[in-house]
Amino acid sequence: MIDFTQEEKDFFMSEALKEAQKSLDKAEIPIGCVIVKDGAIVGRGHNAREELNQAIMHAEVMAIQEANRTIGNWRLLDCTLFVTIEPCVMCSGAIGLARIPKVIYGASNQKFGGAGSLYDILRDERLNHRVDLETGVMEKECAEIMQNFFRQSRERKKEAKRLEKLEAIQEM
Ligand SMILES: [Zn+2]
Numbered sequence: 001m002i003d004f005t006q007e008e009k010d011f012f013m014s015e016a017l018k019e020a021q022k023s024l025d026k027a028e029i030p031i032g033c034v035i036v037k038d039g040a041i042v043g044r045g046h047n048a049r050e051e052l053n054q055a056i057m058h059a060e061v062m063a064i065q066e067a068n069r070t071i072g073n074w075r076l077l078d079c080t081l082f083v084t085i086e087p088c089v090m091c092s093g094a095i096g097l098a099r100i101p102k103v104i105y106g107a108s109n110q111k112f113g114g115a116g117s118l119y120d121i122l123r124d125e126r127l128n129h130r131v132d133l134e135t136g137v138m139e140k141e142c143a144e145i146m147q148n149f150f151r152q153s154r155e156r157k158k159e160a161k162r163l164e165k166l167e168a169i170q171e172m
């Protein structure tokens with residue numbers, strides 16, 4: 001069993017939040033992830049779908065790829081994946097493929113969550129890989145950065161519409 005003190009959990013989740021901030025800085029959905037082995041971060045990732053124009057470049061996928069390179073193994077045994085938001089169906093599948101034994105996430109994702117909300121892929125008894133899952137670490141901070149993003153993007157859209165209208169009026 002891999003165990004963390006509350007202090008360690010908060011520390012690694014705040015590192016995942018720093019990753020989420022990188023997405024936010026590029027006006028992307030702010031989700032961040034770190035993978036930890038023997039007390040050290042071996043992989044980092046942030047949602048970079050827009051930045052890289054890659055549909056599958058979620059935070060967890062980027063972090064798994066980096067951890068694979070760092071460790072030199074596709075199996076991420078003895079690793080813990082910290083992610084700010086509940087993994088989606090694809091990332092929950094990827095976590096299983098990478099054989100990650102433990103996942104800790106901050107806030108749940110009622111719309112797309114594949115680790116307890118819509119599906120429970122990490123703990124599905126029909127699959128041969130089951131994951132020790134913990135939720136709610138720095139939940140408020142992880143949810144807040146998402147809510148701020150969606151509020152700002154609604155405001156940006158509203159502002160764009162307002163400018164469009166103004167232009168239309170000026171052209172009349
Ligand atoms: Zn995902």
